[in-house]
Amino acid sequence: MSPVDHLLHLDRTLDELDPPRWATPAADATRLVRTVHELRRVPLGGLGAADLRTLVAQRVALPYVLPLAVRLLIEEPLLDACFYEGDLLLTAVNAPSSAWALLPEHAARLRAVITRLRGAEVADLPRGAAEELARFSAGAGPLG
Template sequence: MDPVDHLLHLDRTLDELDPPRWPPPPADATRLVRTVHELRRVPLGAMGAADLRMLVTQRVALPYVLPLAVRLLIEEPLLDAYFYEGDLLLATVNAPPSAWTPLPELAARLRAVITRLPETEVAALPRGAAEELARFSAETGPLG
C-alpha cells in the first residue's frame, strides 16, 4: 500500500470527516460558495483535480484534501486541473505552512516531486511560480 493511502478516506465525504457538517449555502451565495458546499458532500474518491484545486485554494479541510492532491501530483506534477498546466501544484504549495505540520512525510514527497521538475518546465509556469516552489521547499525543511 502506498504510504499516502493511509491518509485517504476515499469512500467518505468532507462533511463526515471534517465536522461539523456544513449547512446548505445561503440562497444568494456565489457559484464558488455553492460549489464548495456541494464538494463537502462528495466522496473523496469521486473528486477530480479541479475539485481538489478549488478546495485547496479555499483552504477547506486541508488535512484530507492535501493528501489527495499530492497523490495526483506524484503521478503528474504539472497536471492542468482547471486553469493552466501546474495549477494544482501551485495551489498545493500555497497552502498555509501550518497545514503541512501534521503531514511531514507528504510535504517531503511533494518536495521530492518539485526537485525533479525540469527547469524548462518550471520556467514555462506563470510568473512567480519558480519562487513559490522554492519557498515551499525552503519552508518545509530539507529533503529527508
C-alpha cells in the same frame, strides 16, 4: 483519526470526516460557495483534480485534501487541474504551512516532486512560480 488515515476512507465525504457538516448555502451564495458546499458532500474518492484545486485554494479540510492532491501530483506534477498547467501544484505549495506541518510525509513527497522538475518546465509556469516552488522546497510558508 489521524489526518493521514483519510486514504482508508475514500468512500466518505468531507462533511463526514471534517465536522461539523456544513449547512446548505444561502440562496444568494456565490457560485464558488455553492461549489465548495457541494464538494464537501462528494466521497473523497470522487474528487477530481479541479475539485481538489478548489478545496485547497479555499483552504477547506486541508488535512484530507492535500494528501489527495499530492497523490495526483506525484503522477503528474504539472497537471492542469482547471486553469493552466501546474495550477494544482502552485495551489498546493501555497497552502498554509500549518496545514503542511500536519502532513510532513506528504510535504516531503511534494518537495521530491518539485526537485525533479526541469528548469524548462518551471520556466513555462506563471511568473513567480519558480520562487513559490523554491520557497516551499526550502520549507518556508506561503507569502502574504
